[in-house]
Amino acid sequence: MTGPAEVRCMLMRGGTSKGAYFLAESLPAGPAVRDDLLLRVMGSPDPRQIDGLGGAHPLTSKVAVVSPSTHPEVDVDYLFLQVAVDRPEVTDRQNCGNLLAGVGPFAVERGLVAAGDDETSVRIRMVNSGDFATATFPTPGGRVDYTGVTKISGVPGTAAAVVIEFPPGKSRLLPTGNPRDTVAGVGATLVDNGMPTVLIPAGALKATGYEEPKDLEADQELAARLHDIRLAAGQLMGLGDVSGTTVPKLTLLAPPRHGGAVTTRTFIPVRCHTSIGVLGAASVAAGLRIEGSVAHDIAVLPEQGDRLRIEHPSGFTDIESSIDHTSDGGFRARRTAVVRTARKIFDGTVFPVPPTGGRS
Missing domain, CATH: 3.10.310.10 (Diaminopimelate Epimerase; Chain A, domain 1)
Structure with missing residues (x-):
């Protein structure tokens, strides 16, 4: 057939x-x-x-x-x-x-x-x-x-x-239970708010986080490091061997330049996204809200309201994101919404x- x-x-x-x-x-x-x-x-x-x-x-x-x-x-x-x-x-x-x-x-x-x-x-x-x-x-x-x-x-x-x-999803917002883990020698936050995502400070991989996607894709040393991090993160997040899959996503983070909460460069898994996926942005936004995460240290969070502007190579994505503390000391997503066309x-x-x- x-x-x-x-x-x-x-x-x-x-x-x-x-x-x-x-x-x-x-x-x-x-x-x-x-x-x-x-x-x-x-x-x-x-x-x-x-x-x-x-x-x-x-x-x-x-x-x-x-x-x-x-x-x-x-x-x-x-x-x-x-x-x-x-x-x-x-x-x-x-x-x-x-x-x-x-x-x-x-x-x-x-x-x-x-x-x-x-x-x-x-x-x-x-x-x-x-x-x-x-x-x-x-x-x-x-x-x-x-x-x-x-x-x-x-x-x-x-x-x-x-x-x-x-x-709110049923999966753990922090699959490892930790706001911060060491993954293949790099400090990272592993978060899943609809998309398993690894948040990494761009500087930890000798990047600025403001590079053009084509320039990041051309960096073979960076590609090798991202490959190792993704394989290790997959195991830590309970995804098993991810060598043949496109998850988890890897997102490099840098301080915002245009009034948003953070600047991102996301890999899927080796091509650098020209913007950012909706569910990936939802996971980034939740990660920004978690005290002790690598993202929280970098983000510029608004003083009030749930809306976060995630900057990316071609502009921005606005996400309504809020989280709650759980009784066991963890975190859970309370609300996530996005406007698309x-x-x-x-x-x-x-x-x-x-x-x-x-x-x-």
């Missing part, structure tokens, strides 16, 4: 990523056959992804699979799949908070959720982790409206706001490369 020769698909920008959105019923049920099909849909493995939908970068080689949920408090299930660009690899080991911004509108477009007269809220279960989110967006007259005045860094122009709120790019049929590599 090689999967269908054509598949209904919607290409959407979600936040600062772009991906192919599918109904689960449109794809093969078996993961191996499904993944083979998606590699051919996206044009992988090929550094240009010239024969598929992929955009030759991890941020534009993503897939969202959406289906009605059996959970009594959820409308739809969302499975995120990261399709490698230059390797025949599809992984479900992480969430994607950027593509999450498009899941609610996609669910309405496909008739999985009825639209409200003015706005619609869609309750979403992120299958990768079991976490939940609620996305609220405008639907005047019962139709999704992608136009608006909200601007997010890393995306030209403006669009309608998609407000995503995350309830999304846009439907096309809705139609995609014709994957035939499994033999030939052309139709």
